[in-house]
Amino acid sequence: MILLGSTGSIGVNALHIATRFHLHVDVLAAGRNIALLNKQIQQYQPRMVVISHEEDRHKVVHADVLVGEAGILEAIERSDAKQVVNAIVGFAGLKPTLHALACGKTIALANKESLVAGGSFVDTSKIRPIDSEHFGLWYLLQASRPLRKMTITASGGAFRNWPIERLQHASLRDALKHPNWSMGQKITIDSASMMNKLFELLEARWLFGVGEYDAIIETRSLIHALIDFQDGSTTAHFAHASMQLPIAYALCDRVDETILEPVDLVHVGSLEFRAIETERYPIWQIKEEILKLPQLGVVVNAANEAAIEKFVAKQIGFLEISTQVLQAYAHFTTPPKNMDDVFLLDTEVRRYIALL
């Protein structure tokens, strides 16, 4: 496989699965954690390595080191591996996704931003999602019956129990205290604002087609997806909060052995469900509307990335991430007509947010 984002939370889990199922790792691509990258190079002996910054090149212990986005695209082209695991963060993942598809590879896709931004112009038949909720939906959909509604769950993120008046003053450190999952910084912030769940609904829409989609909070993150069938039955996908199960399914054709221990419901005792309220999660206001015009995902994604940069730089408060995304969403109302438009719109929206 070609593993993009190997030193991140998904990347490290993907390497666990690669070891367990004896999958060959042909390319490792990472950002600036060169110490960990060097350990991975030693263990997995890839043919090529890609890093994000030229100035780190001399620290990498490998004979074939490529750099930057161009380096990722070149590695995808040169590698014989049939599968790309895309675990890069943000819009930067879109070009590698497109290039991997153009080179005839299949993609195990953690980089949901690829689909949020460009989903209408991407052939999803070659994509297997690495996301617990989409894995859950896919699992439940194996019982092919007429269905009514697909629901994914949210944890509620770091601020689910905070008094709403305090959200204004929430710091980056506060936002990173996720109650159930250990993940990279950006997705943890997106969980706190509920942006992540909005993105996952858009991701689901591109993966599973037109239909009724919704999300609810399940505070333990033990149920990941539910399906209401036409006959009145509802099925739910339970599994412990670990990405190894979705990753194993995205990387292997069959998974017949134990990846996780099953959830012990008596031990769990009880579960709690909550509605996602717009007062705490203002971005939820646009949920119904954007699901009707999911092509506008590129606007929300670009605005969110730009606003998060400002939040991390302490230029805006936590709630302003959502406020500024909503402002951009109100301003940019024309959906892109093709992939070139997606890239143009992404740039324009970032410029708009920078000037707010």
Ligand code: NAD
């Ligand atoms: P992370 O921050 O832990 O890791 C990101 C990895 O990508 C690192 O190796 C980093 O060095 C590398 N990287 C980032 N930008 C890069 C660039 N421009 N070029 C080269 N390398 C780059 O993030 P993560 O939590 O692993 O998330 C990765 C993606 O997976 C995100 O899109 C996220 O939404 C998605 N995802 C994550 C989880 C999870 O449990 N962590 C679950 C579902 C989906």
Ligand code: MG
């Ligand atoms: Mg998820």
